Amino acid sequence: xxxxxxxxxxxxxxxxxxxxxxxxxxxxxxxxxxxxxxxxxxxxxxxxxxxxxxxxxxxxxxxxxxxxxxxxxxxxxxxxxxxxxxxxxxxxxxxxxxxxxxxxxxxxxxxxxxxxxxxxxxxxxxxxxxxxxxxxxxxxxxxxxxxxxxxxxxxxxxxxxxxxxxxxxxxxxxxxxxxxxxxxxxxxxxxxxxxxxxxxxxxxxxxxxxxxxxxxxxxxxxxxxxxxxxxxxxxxxxxxxxxxxxxxxxxxxxxxxxxxxxxxxxxxxxxxxxxxxxxxxxxxxxxxxxxxxxxxxxxxxxxxxxxxxxxxxxxxxxxxxxxxxxxxxxxxxxxxxxxxxxxxxxxxxxxxxxxxxxxxxxxxxxxxxxxxxxxxxxxxxxxxxxxxxxxxxxxxxxxxxxxxxxxxxxxxxxxxxxxxxxxxxxxxxxxxxxxxxxxxxxxxxxxxxxxxxxxxxxxxxxxxxxxxxxxxxxxxxxxxxxxxxxxxxxxxxxxxxxxxxxxxxxxxxxxxxxxxxxxxxxxxxxxxxxxxxxxxxxxxxxx
Numbered sequence: 001x002x003x004x005x006x007x008x009x010x011x012x013x014x015x016x017x018x019x020x021x022x023x024x025x026x027x028x029x030x031x032x033x034x035x036x037x038x039x040x041x042x043x044x045x046x047x048x049x050x051x052x053x054x055x056x057x058x059x060x061x062x063x064x065x066x067x068x069x070x071x072x073x074x075x076x077x078x079x080x081x082x083x084x085x086x087x088x089x090x091x092x093x094x095x096x097x098x099x100x101x102x103x104x105x106x107x108x109x110x111x112x113x114x115x116x117x118x119x120x121x122x123x124x125x126x127x128x129x130x131x132x133x134x135x136x137x138x139x140x141x142x143x144x145x146x147x148x149x150x151x152x153x154x155x156x157x158x159x160x161x162x163x164x165x166x167x168x169x170x171x172x173x174x175x176x177x178x179x180x181x182x183x184x185x186x187x188x189x190x191x192x193x194x195x196x197x198x199x200x201x202x203x204x205x206x207x208x209x210x211x212x213x214x215x216x217x218x219x220x221x222x223x224x225x226x227x228x229x230x231x232x233x234x235x236x237x238x239x240x241x242x243x244x245x246x247x248x249x250x251x252x253x254x255x256x257x258x259x260x261x262x263x264x265x266x267x268x269x270x271x272x273x274x275x276x277x278x279x280x281x282x283x284x285x286x287x288x289x290x291x292x293x294x295x296x297x298x299x300x301x302x303x304x305x306x307x308x309x310x311x312x313x314x315x316x317x318x319x320x321x322x323x324x325x326x327x328x329x330x331x332x333x334x335x336x337x338x339x340x341x342x343x344x345x346x347x348x349x350x351x352x353x354x355x356x357x358x359x360x361x362x363x364x365x366x367x368x369x370x371x372x373x374x375x376x377x378x379x380x381x382x383x384x385x386x387x388x389x390x391x392x393x394x395x396x397x398x399x400x401x402x403x404x405x406x407x408x409x410x411x412x413x414x415x416x417x418x419x420x421x422x423x424x425x426x427x428x429x430x431x432x433x434x435x436x437x438x439x440x441x442x443x444x445x446x447x448x449x450x451x452x453x454x455x456x457x458x459x460x461x462x463x464x465x466x467x468x469x470x471x472x473x474x475x476x477x478x479x480x481x482x483x484x485x486x487x488x489x490x491x492x493x494x495x496x497x498x499x500x501x502x503x504x505x506x507x508x509x510x511x512x513x514x515x516x517x518x519x520x521x522x523x524x525x526x527x528x529x530x531x532x533x534x535x536x537x538x539x540x541x542x543x
Contacts (some may be wrong), residue, residue: 009354032294045308047337062186062398065099066503066512068110068178073503074150075099080109080183081175083124083165084191089136090162091191092124092174093145095213098150105149110176120144120160123484124186125173125232125496127395130247132484132496133172134228136161142223145216147543158219163227171395173430177499179512185398226344231489232496233430234301234518235460235480240274242361244487245518249367250285252278253344256297257314258358265314267322275319282366290367291332295320299361300356301347313337319362321534334532354483357496396430402437406416406541410443411534419443421509422534427470428543431518433482433496436470437457444507450501454532458479464500467532472520479517 027370033507043213067073081093098104100345120507121142122135135142144160165172165188171255174183229245242253259271267275286293297312297319316335324333345355405423425437442448456466472478483495496516520527520542529537 005119011273012035021435032270034387055507061400062183064180064183064400065178066178068176068180072104073121073178074104076150078176078178078180078183080186082187083172083188084193085165085167086191086193087189088164090133090165090188091161092122092162094158094174096150096156096158098151098152098154098156100152101498103149103151110178120147120158122160122304123175124162124165125182126165126169127184127223127422128175129166129169129234129434130342130432132230134230135166137226137228138162139223140219142219146219147216151208151214154208155213157213157215159215163229169493173395175456175496175498179503181512181514182430182435183203183398184435230485232516233432233483233485235483236518237478237480239476240522241278243366244483246486247368248370249365249486251363251365252281252363253363254278254319254363255357255448256299258355259319259362260315261310265311265318267318272382275322275326278364279323282323282364283327286331286366286370287369288330292329292334293327294363294365294366295333295335296363297335297337297363298342298359299340300359301343302356303340305339305341308339309337311337312339315362319364355422396428396435399428399430399435401543402426405439405536406539409534409537410529413533416446418446418448418449419437422531424529424531424537424540426541426543427529429519430516432519433516434470434479434519434527434542435516436465436468437512438513438516438531439531441510442505442507446507447505448502449505460493460495463495463515464497465513466495466514469530470517471528471530472524473526473528473538474524477520479520482516482518 007466021089026416034407048325048521063077065075065077067075068078076099077093077097078096081095084091096110110122119289121135121137125131126133135144137143142160145158146159148471150156167190169188171185171187172185176180176183231248233244233246235242235244240255240258244251244253254274259267260273261268282293295316297314297316299308299312303311313336316337318335319336321450340359343355343359344361346358346521347355349355402425404425408421408425410421421441421443423439423441425439427434427436429435453464454467455461455463460466462482462485469480471477482496485495488492497514523540526539529540
């Protein structure tokens, strides 16, 4: 899935090219790769050591083995070394060791975007602040190391450049496109170097030997540089409303079947109690200094366009009047009608009435009040730590072992008759989010299609597992996949998942899958996993 750079884009002058210059030449890491002979795989990371962390303090085990890349996946060991803050940018450092028997060129094997075949497009997630940092890019692609042929047993030092990461962020989660998936607990430190790879000796005309360390050439920008930082949006569904929230804004979608009788714009008695709760939440969260509170009415696809537009506007106005009566004049309001033009569920299928009910809604959107922290770095760190507790947990440490399956179920695809088995692993918390983890094994007959995924309805198009969800069995709240950035009504959205679902396709092989959802309350120790065609798994433990 191709990621699009949307929110908080910043164009930087081409003079930033200076920090990307690297010595050496060659074509995609073949004879012109940069080599460091005799380096030990267990030596302290020089990038982290240069930032003032001693070898005793350094985390040396942020490594996973897996298959990476959607086309001809590379079997490799990846070790995350850390992220350095270097003033105008941040630098992710990691190493890749090919476990193949022969040289392989797999292009963008580790990034979660297609079409950028000479780089590593790896999103960095701040699970406490609710942000995603995308690599710096230009018109060609991602800025940083320029990969090429991976020689067997060679350890490739790799760098990717990102926007500046705030001083209060201590760890991030790196999202790779592969069966290793997410790398939680990647340390973020203040750096002092240039950001270039630390093995600068060129080896023109040579093929690196197994056991050596090689750094790829670094690609310089061609023109303007684009920087992108997006909010993460958590989506929860209840019996009366759906809430889509980030650190900056929130949208509450109310079911109009609860608010109004059929074909009516008069609020029901039940609606007034619902709006009492919505007004209380709005008063607590909405920032009156960032107007307006937007109220949008939506209908299903029945009826004429003109009729639906008029009905949706009248319903939005009815909700606006009730909210304004409860909240008073401290806020500004705007009501609009969208009719049937922005559905969230596909009508006309087997669940037509259920889809139409989802589409009949009134959405209330507002900007969220921002918390203020201390003016110093330590004060910011304390504020960030306090918010961590408030949203339900601290960032996860490095998560290397998924544990044993807690449940398994087989699903037969039609009309092929191909059987797939899902092995559900314990879920775990990462900051404000819950990580759902599972393996999907192809039992045959036949190879699995390279693009096989489990996408959801119109509201959740773009993710590989958005047909799945997590349910709190006590409250019956449904937690949906976490989205990167605001909803794009024109096309697919991006979600916190591997960016691809199928890396191994042959019978007898499997693929590890994962996706992020908003974390349930801290006291929830087990959840129900709705895995779409695989069925429902009860009592999945939360670690």
